[in-house]
Amino acid sequence: MRFTLKKDKSGVVVVGVEGQLIVGNRQELKQKVLDALEEGSRKFIIDFSKTGYIDSSGLGVLVSLSKKIREQGGELRLAGLNADLQTLFELTKLDTLFAITRTAEEALAAF
Amino acid sequence: MRFTLKKDKSGVVVVGVEGQLIVGNRQELKQKVLDALEEGSRKFIIDFSKTGYIDSSGLGVLVSLSKKIREQGGELRLAGLNADLQTLFELTKLDTLFAITRTAEEALAAF
Amino acid sequence: MTLRLDVTSDSMKLDVPSDLGMVGDAVELVATHLPPGTLSPRRISFNLRTALAEALGNAIRYGTGEDPRRTVRVRVELGSEFVRIHVIDDGAGFDHRRLPDPTHPENVAREFGRGLFVIRNLVDDVEFNEKGNGICLTLRAG
Amino acid sequence: MTLRLDVTSDSMKLDVPSDLGMVGDAVELVATHLPPGTLSPRRISFNLRTALAEALGNAIRYGTGEDPRRTVRVRVELGSEFVRIHVIDDGAGFDHRRLPDPTHPENVAREFGRGLFVIRNLVDDVEFNEKGNGICLTLRAG
Ligand SMILES: Nc1ncnc2c1ncn2[C@@H]1O[C@H](COP(=O)(O)OP(=O)(O)O)[C@@H](O)[C@H]1O
Numbered sequence A, B: 001m002r003f004t005l006k007k008d009k010s011g012v013v014v015v016g017v018e019g020q021l022i023v024g025n026r027q028e029l030k031q032k033v034l035d036a037l038e039e040g041s042r043k044f045i046i047d048f049s050k051t052g053y054i055d056s057s058g059l060g061v062l063v064s065l066s067k068k069i070r071e072q073g074g075e076l077r078l079a080g081l082n083a084d085l086q087t088l089f090e091l092t093k094l095d096t097l098f099a100i101t102r103t104a105e106e107a108l109a110a111f
Numbered sequence C, D: 001m002t003l004r005l006d007v008t009s010d011s012m013k014l015d016v017p018s019d020l021g022m023v024g025d026a027v028e029l030v031a032t033h034l035p036p037g038t039l040s041p042r043r044i045s046f047n048l049r050t051a052l053a054e055a056l057g058n059a060i061r062y063g064t065g066e067d068p069r070r071t072v073r074v075r076v077e078l079g080s081e082f083v084r085i086h087v088i089d090d091g092a093g094f095d096h097r098r099l100p101d102p103t104h105p106e107n108v109a110r111e112f113g114r115g116l117f118v119i120r121n122l123v124d125d126v127e128f129n130e131k132g133n134g135i136c137l138t139l140r141a142g
């Protein structure tokens, strides 16, 4: 399990989630993203293409981050969900809350 | 793990080996075949089409049974070896010792 | 702290200290050592992992208050037609019948309250013991 | 007598009473609970099973004389690139360098003497401890 943050030349922060986003590591993700927000970043993409699974705590942290980023006038986009993760967002209706694109590249292009 | 013995109408005994033929169960196979030999059967086919693996004790029991059956003027044929089991017989050169056919039906037809 | 999974031909058993940092490793240990054949690799790697992480997270947070001296017990029954996972804590339990629907428009934007809903959607059957401190997840073969 | 496999993220451990009737179940327990990904299902179900049955059979017959009060230890190291199985008995050991070739024409029709030859052909590496009462089988990923 590992989180990678990369700032694109246009200033978009792309966060990679390797392994899982769950109750045991969500605080780490939250802190990393909030730090970047603090430092002035406003556009975020979380890329789940290397993510095995996400539990409800992980989903909760995404909801909370999205809110905090929006409060600062920024935006959070999600990308790279596999079929199972996409279904998870749909059944929790979280697909209505987030801008979800197929790949991180598409999310970048759309900003 | 289970051994099944069936006597064909032409008097050939077909022995099925389900699971594995190893140090822990080879005596059971040996006894069953020797009992049939005692009772007058002379033609035997051991069918390995449902066998997962055979260890060297299992191979040894086949060598010993083949010898005992031949001493009584009978014959033992082997059938149903998958690719891995066939390789095992080849590398131990036991393929030179036994009449091996692809299926039990072919072995029956050849008697 | 090393997690140890105790395996027999028809069961697996694991005691997890009440520490949220253990959830990932505990889930991994159970998921990677399930016998092949009953559940598809995809259902092991997604449905089972997610549901077990939820159940363990709840047992650790609510059942045992993240007190690493306390233990959450995971017991797995391995059938040829099913895998059944019991997650049992020694807490006060709760009433699983009185939970708000997290997909209700009022609740969708909430941070919490999706755990049991997610579990119910990922496994074939969910049962609780009477006290409410033990949950049993059944995944049927396939 | 129930066999219990003790599993951590990088190891498996099993004590087997010196009873030839236990070999099949012990092999099954190890083989079905290996993590997926390192060895192909085919190599697990044939090469590993056969080689482990050989090693266990020898440790029980020659190492511990089929005395069920004595125990043969199986220790498995789980690497991402290999699976390494140690089978250790508390017997006198033997000199593995002085074994006749079972494929020599004089030996082909013998009942015994194929075990270590078979092991060597099914796994990638075989090592013995100094005393000769511990064998280590390595299967590399694939
Ligand atoms: N093992 C448990 N012991 C006590 N209470 C629990 C347990 N599991 C769940 N609960 C209660 O059920 C509620 C709903 O849980 P859940 O659906 O997983 O959502 P969340 O954990 O996000 O609140 C929790 O807030 C908690 O009050």
Ligand SMILES: Nc1ncnc2c1ncn2[C@@H]1O[C@H](COP(=O)(O)OP(=O)(O)O)[C@@H](O)[C@H]1O
Pocket (backbone or CB within 6 Å): B056, D058, D059, D060, D062, D063, D089, D091, D092, D093, D094, D099, D111, D112, D113, D114, D115, D116, D117, D132, D133
């Ligand atoms: N764990 C062991 N302890 C003592 N002697 C052993 C052990 N393993 C093998 N041997 C010796 O090595 C010989 C060859 O073993 P093997 O190649 O497996 O063939 P087989 O078991 O058919 O004789 C055995 O006969 C035995 O003398």
